[in-house]
Every structure is written in structure tokens, then in C-alpha cells.
Amino acid sequence: MSPSDSTSPSDSASASTTPSDSASPTDEPPTGVCEEDDADYKSKLDAQLNGLPGKIAVGSGWHPFTLTVKNPTQTDVKDVVFYAGVGPNDPDAPNAFSTSQVQLQVKYDGVWVDVTDEEGHSVGYLDLSDIAGGKTVTYQLRVNVKANAPIGEGLTIGGGLYFDEEENCLGSDEAHYIIQIVKAGTDTGGTEPQEGGKVPVPSEKPNQKNTQHATGSLAETGSSSMVPTIGLVGGVAVVVGAGALVAVRRRKGASNA
Numbered sequence: 600m601s602p603s604d605s606t607s608p609s610d611s612a613s614a615s616t617t618p619s620d621s622a623s624p625t626d627e628p629p630t631g632v633c634e635e636d637d638a639d640y641k642s643k644l645d646a647q648l649n650g651l652p653g654k655i656a657v658g659s660g661w662h663p664f665t666l667t668v669k670n671p672t673q674t675d676v677k678d679v680v681f682y683a684g685v686g687p688n689d690p691d692a693p694n695a696f697s698t699s700q701v702q703l704q705v706k707y708d709g710v711w712v713d714v715t716d717e718e719g720h721s722v723g724y725l726d727l728s729d730i731a732g733g734k735t736v737t738y739q740l741r742v743n744v745k746a747n748a749p750i751g752e753g754l755t756i757g758g759g760l761y762f763d764e765e766e767n768c769l770g771s772d773e774a775h776y777i778i779q780i781v782k783a784g785t786d787t788g789g790t791e792p793q794e795g796g797k798v799p800v801p802s803e804k805p806n807q808k809n810t811q812h813a814t815g816s817l818a819e820t821g822s823s824s825m826v827p828t829i830g831l832v833g834g835v836a837v838v839v840g841a842g843a844l845v846a847v848r849r850r851k852g853a854s855n856a
Contacts, residue, residue: 629768631768632768633766633768637766640768640770642770642771643671643672643676643763643770644669644679644730644758644759644761645669645772646667646669646757646758646759646774647669648755648756649664649667650664651776652787653778654785654787655744655778655779655781655787656744656780656782656784656787657745657746657748657750657780657783658744659787661704661741661742662741662744663740664742665737665740666740667736668681668730668736668772669734669735669736670732670733670734670735671733673733675730675731676729678762679759679761680727681727681738681759682722682724682725682757682760683714683722683740683755684703684720684721684722685701685721685722685753685754686753687752688752688753688777695716695721695722696720696753697720697721698713698720700747700748701721701742701743701745702721702743703715703721703740703743704741705725705738706738706740706741725738730759740757748780750781750782751780752777752778752779753779753780754776754778755775755776756774757773757774757775758771758772758774759771759772
């Protein structure tokens, strides 16, 4: 080996001050969210909201719509957490709408039940259940924009979250539609909602009584603050609560911006 290869001061200084490729933090650690860690990841769910009007006048009563979540694959998706909510169309909004302003309900066994978290916001889990390959789950929902609701853009969301055992990450699909909350007496006929937006997501556990008569692992256990553990990511149990889902939605929002 020549001296210039082994002892050159300039080479040594350069080597000591230039970060090596191996030491350079070029790759961020996995987030545990399938779509974040793999740009080519395809969700095993397909969520749709149907029947929402584009405009809702305050004080106009109940407006029905449906959430459908399909498993288009040939294999079962286990322990899907279903959720729905309605809130301001503002990515910085800390919470969904208060139930005193905008009320959201789901039909369980013929009875309408409020969809709420433990803090009085119109967002919550609907169920924890499996979806067989090729099958679709449908929830009947309705929203009541009360007379004291804020005028402006609102957002309705609905979807499902699951643990992908093969990829060891959280997968999800969500439908989200912008609705215009308008003054009483405004003509709202023939309007369609716009797709887009984000809303803070639920913090309470799924309710076991639901339109698909699921028999998932979340029996009534009392406290609404209980949240489900749906799987492992990197060997760590994932507890699905407000923080976990908000993080998922904010990262997805940032990546779609």
C-alpha cells in the first residue's frame, strides 16, 4: 500500500470529518403504520360513506347515512376496529363537535344510540369484529346538526383499523366527507358532500351491540375509558386510543398534503 493511501493527513482529516454512509441517519425507524412504512401498501379494507348531503341547515333534524366497510381480499381480516365521527374541518381542531352542537348516532338492534367519547364529543368506536374475505359490514348512522351548531365546514368520517399480522403494522381505511353547515332556511337540496379533510378520532372502546351482530372480544366491561389492544407492532402491544389514532390520521394527512 502506498503512503498516500495510508498516511495522507488530508485524507485522514477528510475521513475524520466526513460522516460515513453507515453512520448517516438516512432511514427513519418504522412508525408501525403500514401506509407510512410502505408506500406501496394496499389496505385490506375499503370504507365508504353514503347518503350524506353536501349542506345541512342548523336545526333541520336528523339526516341518515351509512358507513360500509368491505374486505375485498380473499382472506379474513381479524379484529377490525370500526369508528365514526363528525367534527370541524380543521386539522388543528383538538376535538370533534360537542354532542350538544352536533349529535351522531348509530343503530344497534333497532335502537339509535349516541356515538360519543367519554368527554362528550361526537366521535367513537362502533365495534371490534372480524370481516370475512369478500364480505361487507354496514352501519346505519344519522347526524343531527342542532340550532347552536357553528356555521361553516364540518367533516364526517368513518372507517376501520386493523393489525396486519403479515406486515406487523397497523392498516386502515377511512372515508371522510366535508359538509357545509348553513343557516336555518338555506336551500340545501341537491347538494353533494366533498371528499377530504381530517377529524380527531375516537377515544372510547367499541360498543358490542351493532348492526352486524358481531361477537368480537369486547364484551361490555363497564368503563367507557377502556380501549382495545388489537395487536403487536415490533413486539409491543398496540392499545388503540385517541393518541394512537390521532397520530395515524395526522401522519396520513401530512403525507397527503
